Amino acid sequence: MSKKTILFFVLILLFKAPILPGKVIPVTDKNIQAGLSACNWVRKNSYISSSVCGASLIVRFKGTSQVALQVDTDHLIFEAPGRYPIIAWTVNGGEVQTHQLAADDILILLSSGIDDPVIDLYIKGMSPMEDRFAGDLPPNSVKIEGFIVDEDGCTGKLKLPRKIWLTIGDSILSGDGAALAKDQGRPADDLWSASDDSRASYGYLLAKHFGYRESRLAFGGYDWGGGMAGVPSVKVLVDSITSTVGRLTHNELNPVPDVVLINLGENGAPSDQEVILALAKIRIRTGTDCKIIVMIPVSGRAKKEVSRAFNFYVKSTGDKNAYLVDLGSVSFDTCDGQHPVASGHQSIYRAAIQPITLILK
Numbered sequence: 001m002s003k004k005t006i007l008f009f010v011l012i013l014l015f016k017a018p019i020l021p022g023k024v025i026p027v028t029d030k031n032i033q034a035g036l037s038a039c040n041w042v043r044k045n046s047y048i049s050s051s052v053c054g055a056s057l058i059v060r061f062k063g064t065s066q067v068a069l070q071v072d073t074d075h076l077i078f079e080a081p082g083r084y085p086i087i088a089w090t091v092n093g094g095e096v097q098t099h100q101l102a103a104d105d106i107l108i109l110l111s112s113g114i115d116d117p118v119i120d121l122y123i124k125g126m127s128p129m130e131d132r133f134a135g136d137l138p139p140n141s142v143k144i145e146g147f148i149v150d151e152d153g154c155t156g157k158l159k160l161p162r163k164i165w166l167t168i169g170d171s172i173l174s175g176d177g178a179a180l181a182k183d184q185g186r187p188a189d190d191l192w193s194a195s196d197d198s199r200a201s202y203g204y205l206l207a208k209h210f211g212y213r214e215s216r217l218a219f220g221g222y223d224w225g226g227g228m229a230g231v232p233s234v235k236v237l238v239d240s241i242t243s244t245v246g247r248l249t250h251n252e253l254n255p256v257p258d259v260v261l262i263n264l265g266e267n268g269a270p271s272d273q274e275v276i277l278a279l280a281k282i283r284i285r286t287g288t289d290c291k292i293i294v295m296i297p298v299s300g301r302a303k304k305e306v307s308r309a310f311n312f313y314v315k316s317t318g319d320k321n322a323y324l325v326d327l328g329s330v331s332f333d334t335c336d337g338q339h340p341v342a343s344g345h346q347s348i349y350r351a352a353i354q355p356i357t358l359i360l361k
Contacts, residue, residue, distance in 0.1 A: 022149050022150045022153065023149060023150075023151055023153065024146045025146055025149055025153070025155060026146045027048045027144060029155050031059060031060070031157060032155060035160070036056075036057050037057070037122075037216075038255055039241075040052050040054075040055035040241075042136065042241050042242060046145060047072065047137075049143040050123060051138045051140055051141035051242075052123065052126075052132075052216060052218070053123055053124070053125060053126050053196055053198045053216070054167075054198035054203075054214070054216035055122065056121065056122035057119075057122070057144075058121070059147070059158070060116070060118045060156040060157065061117055061119065061154070063116070063154055064116070064117075064153030065112070065115050066109070066112045066149065066150060068108060068109050068147065068149075069087075069107065069110055069121070070106070070107055070145045071101065071107070071142070071145065073101055073103055073104070075141070075143060076101065077139040078127065082100075082188075082190040082191045082194060083130065083140075084101045084102060084103075085101050085126045085142050086098055086123075086125040086126075086193050086194060087122070088124040088199070089110055089119055089122070091110065091111045091119060093118070093120070098124055100194070101142070107148060122199065124193075125179075126140055127140055127190070127193045128176075128220030129192075129228070131229055132219065132230060132231055133230040133231050135243060136242060136244050160213055161211055161213040163258045164212060164256070164257040165215070165259045165261065166216070166261070167203035167207070167216045168217045168234060168260065168264070169217075169261075169264060170220065170223065170267055171220035171266075171339060172266060172297075172298075173202070173218040173263050174220065175197045175198040175200050175204075176195055176196050177334070177335040177338075177341060178195075178201065178342045179342070180195050181335065182335065183335065183336075184336070185336055195335070198216070201216070202345045202349040203218070203263075204216070206356060207259075209349070209353065210357075212258065219231050223264050223266075224265070224271075224275050225271070227267070230243075238281055238285055251285070257286060260286060260292045261293045261295060262294050262295065263294075263295040263297060264302075265296070265297045265306050272308060272312060275306060276312060276313045276316075279292065279313045279319075279322065283319060291322075291323065291359060292322045293323045293325055293356065293359060294306065294310050294323070295326075295327070295352070296325065296327070298327060298330050300329075303326065307324060325356065327352060327355070330348055330351045332347035333347070
């Protein structure tokens with residue numbers, strides 16, 4: 001048990017806080033590990049961490065009426081409190097609850113007074129300004145050490161979708177701005193994390209519609225060749241969670257996704273080589289059966305460049321499981337003329353169902 005956890009329990013006894021001392025279920029627990037969304041998490045013996053909006057963790061608890069999340073925030077480096085990561089969760093599929101991490105956070109009460117809860121937790125928002133890739137533990141990542149439950153508490157198995165849907169994109173796909181109102185305007189730099197609603201993303205909606213479990217690599221300011229805050233090109237990113245932590249097992253992603261949906265080009269037209277090398281690397285890491293779907297940005301930006309590079313890749317490799325989707329003109333509500341609000345994501349999702357249905361059949 002860490003010094004922070006011991007200190008927290010001492011404070012509980014002194015001030016009679018609502019969370020009672022119990023036992024710690026470490027992140028190495030097999031059911032916690034099974035509940036992590038693929039490709040998102042750094043897995044260590046004493047913690048898990050992720051710096052990707054939309055990374056999720058779903059766990060069934062048994063023998064407990066309370067669950068608290070044990071976190072460590074010592075590594076977080078932010079210029080303003082409004083940039084700290086925001087987590088969100090539901091209990092037994094109920095109303096979404098949220099919490100923005102703070103520098104002194106140790107435990108976060110997720111559920112109380114509910115027997116055997118199922119906690120579905122995900123990263124709702126993260127600042128696009130701070131380093132997201134350097135080191136084992138990037139300065140803006142959410143670090144989870146375990147869960148505090150009643151003395152008789154444990155985890156149980158959950159039946160989750162076996163098929164994996166990996167989305168790769170930019171701030172639009174990550175959900176930045178989805179929590180805002182139509183025409184509200186862009187938030188200040190230190191409020192971008194609060195504007196994110198990752199479960200509103202059309203990538204999540206599509207995966208759920210087709211019966212897949214979504215994993216997501218989507219960052220504000222991202223493009224085929226890389227992006228803000230040290231995030232590398234798609235060709236490098238598919239292999240590496242951070243600058244020191246890999247994603248691969250025997251030269252493949254583990255588990256291998258069944259679908260990879262890529263929607264990039266909003267932040268600038270890529271070179272042909274960036275697109276071609278990225279698609280070739282993804283194919284190597286996923287095998288021949290995975291369906292790679294490249295979607296033209298809904299704004300129409302970089303349509304010519306992405307289409308040209310994609311067609312060259314398919315012609316030169318003969319890849320029969322790579323598909324280009326151009327939704328054409330889609331009308332959707334935005335907060336700032338660019339980033340969809342929640343209803344805007346619904347519009348994009350509905351427009352994409354038919355062409356993707358034909359691909360998956």
